[in-house]
Amino acid sequence: MDEFISEDQKALLFLNGLGNKSFDPFWILMSDKFVWIPLYIIFLYLLYKNYRLRNFIFILIFIGIGISISDQLAGIFKNGILRLRPCHTPSLEAKMRLVTCGGMYGFYSSHASNMFFIATFLSSLLGKKYKFFTVSIFLWASIIAYSRIYLGVHFPFDVAFGAAVGFLLGGLFSVLAKKTTNYQNLKEVE
Numbered sequence: 001m002d003e004f005i006s007e008d009q010k011a012l013l014f015l016n017g018l019g020n021k022s023f024d025p026f027w028i029l030m031s032d033k034f035v036w037i038p039l040y041i042i043f044l045y046l047l048y049k050n051y052r053l054r055n056f057i058f059i060l061i062f063i064g065i066g067i068s069i070s071d072q073l074a075g076i077f078k079n080g081i082l083r084l085r086p087c088h089t090p091s092l093e094a095k096m097r098l099v100t101c102g103g104m105y106g107f108y109s110s111h112a113s114n115m116f117f118i119a120t121f122l123s124s125l126l127g128k129k130y131k132f133f134t135v136s137i138f139l140w141a142s143i144i145a146y147s148r149i150y151l152g153v154h155f156p157f158d159v160a161f162g163a164a165v166g167f168l169l170g171g172l173f174s175v176l177a178k179k180t181t182n183y184q185n186l187k188e189v190e
Contacts, residue, residue: 012156062176087152113169
């Protein structure tokens with residue numbers, strides 16, 4: 001286990017070390033939840049455009065429940081495992097670029113989990129209709145996940161594990177949403 005932790009720390013130092021002060025504001029912005037509100041509005045519009053109102057409401061409920069579970073589960077892990085964030089790890093403080101820092105504990109990344117939940121859920125519901133949607137939304141989720149490593153608030157494994165949890169939850173909730181909304185019963189697009 002010590003070897004795995006050591007490799008995770010080395011990967012963090014490498015990826016975090018690629019940064020440059022001139023790019024720091026960009027990555028801080030990428031990690032900000034509020035900057036993405038226009039994109040969330042576009043997602044909502046696409047869902048509304050493609051699903052009847054009743055189904056759209058159910059989809060919103062599934063999104064709300066899924067994000068809540070994703071986020072709260074990450075909090076349970078953080079407070080249960082108690083793995084220090086890189087920016088709070090004494091042996092790394094002098095070796096890494098400290099851009100910003102979060103709470104004390106970081107396993108696993110709720111940003112990565114939440115974004116990969118959204119990416120998986122929405123690509124499952126909209127990906128067939130919009131050809132580049134799946135690639136684009138997973139690229140978006142990956143950029144946000146990487147921002148957490150760049151900023152020094154999560155180890156790469158924290159991010160990878162969070163992305164995997166989000167992916168699994170997104171898949172589960174998309175199956176439930178499809179069953180509940182009668183997936184074949186999309187709006188007829190004229």
